[in-house]
Amino acid sequence: MFAMMENARLEALHLAQDTATGLRAIIAIHSSKLGPALGGCRYLAYPDDSSAICDAIRLAQGMSYKAALAGLAQGGGKAVLIRPPHVQSRAALFEAFGRMIESLNGRYITAMDSGTSSADMDCIAQQTRHVTSTTAAGDPSPHTAMGVYAGIRATARARLGGDDLQGLRVAIQGLGNVGYALAQQLAAAGVELFVSDLDVGRVQLAVEELGAQRVSNEELLTTPCDILVPCGLGGVLNPQTVSELHCAAVAGAANNQLASAEVADELEARGILYAPDYVINSGGLIYVALKHRGEELPAITAHLAKIGQRLTEIYAHAQADKRSPARVADALAERLLYGS
Known part of the structure; x- marks a missing residue:
């Protein structure tokens, strides 16, 4: 795992789970040189944990490059939530993810991505202000x-x-x-x-x-x-x-x-x-x-x-x-x- 991080020049990789909601989340922070890392939150099924981690790392690196060439004062990050076969409460799962984001103290800001919606971002926003593309912010x-x-x-x-x-x-x-x-x-x-x-x-x-x-x-x-x-x-x-x-x-x-x-x-x-x-x-x-x-x-x-x-x-x-x-x-x- 550390070899993958070094190869991509990744700053940090955060993993968290919440058995009560079924949350299994990965947050990859590629760079914070230009500002707090910002990147979408994917909610998809993956064949295995390694595939999910590789996806998060690769996408986070792309977000750093994207922000840099777009002239934004942002770093690059990405979140991957491994979608479970069954979930009792989607809202509770995304609120748990919001608490994970809040624990990073502003180093990562999340947004919509594949498999997520503004409604999911609204749930995250109940636990942290480090989220955008909520219903109020609008669909990007x-x-x-x-x-x-x-x-x-x-x-x-x-x-x-x-x-x-x-x-x-x-x-x-x-x-x-x-x-x-x-x-x-x-x-x-x-x-x-x-x-x-x-x-x-x-x-x-x-x-x-x-x-x-x-x-x-x-x-x-x-x-x-x-x-x-x-x-x-x-x-x-x-x-x-x-x-x-x-x-x-x-x-x-x-x-x-x-x-x-x-x-x-x-x-x-x-x-x-x-x-x-x-x-x-x-x-x-x-x-x-x-x-x-x-x-x-x-x-x-x-x-x-x-x-x-x-x-x-x-x-x-x-x-x-x-x-x-x-x-x-x-x-x-x-x-x-x-x-x-």
Whole structure:
């Protein structure tokens, strides 16, 4: 475990359980150099404890990089709650998690993530003030989608020669809160949408409301398109899937899209422009961080607008250095975090 922490340059790893509620929680704090660690709270089933710990560590590191390149005075952290097969009271479980957060004295601030909701954050807020994306604070998903949309325009400008999306073929994998909100914006811009999701109801809604074309989950990644937009869980880009892509660029909302750092080089070798996930999807973090600090919506929106500009700068560096944008983004973030 300590080797994993050292490899990721993780500051701290906190484990807690509460047998009365079924809580089994992991909080990974990657860095607090730029400010208190902030990151979402996942509530998912895992095959084993090691998988959950690895997920928390990897995601916490990504949050540090995301906050650094977003220009936020925040560190990176992540919480993983291992979902039990049966739970007597979800509210009690999240209140117990709130007490765990409170015990860290402000070193970690939590927020919504996969498997959690504003209602869960409300339960946490009964035990600690170190929580955001509550019902009162608002859902960060639309702001993540806004940032990804800006990033897709910047990606189209860099790879396709212009940011007018009219007529482009865009394939979206995953129609959750972020994916569907993004699909709405893209449809309004006149793109030809191809969509997939495990929830057939969400796909049908996109077909009926947005004129999207239904594609099976198995075929989505191989669908010929201009831009592939992964908006589900991570690890979707690996040597096998990259070899089967038929797109000019990948620019999506999912965290940790690359199965390994080397996959970024494979995308580069194939001439597929990759938008580093923690840069393009930083809109949600920007929203929750600034909202938690008491900023008003105009200031938050102005900060969101910088995502496209940041990607454009990364693409320019990548082209000049003949490196993957993912490698460039990592180097820039590490310079901010470690001075290297």
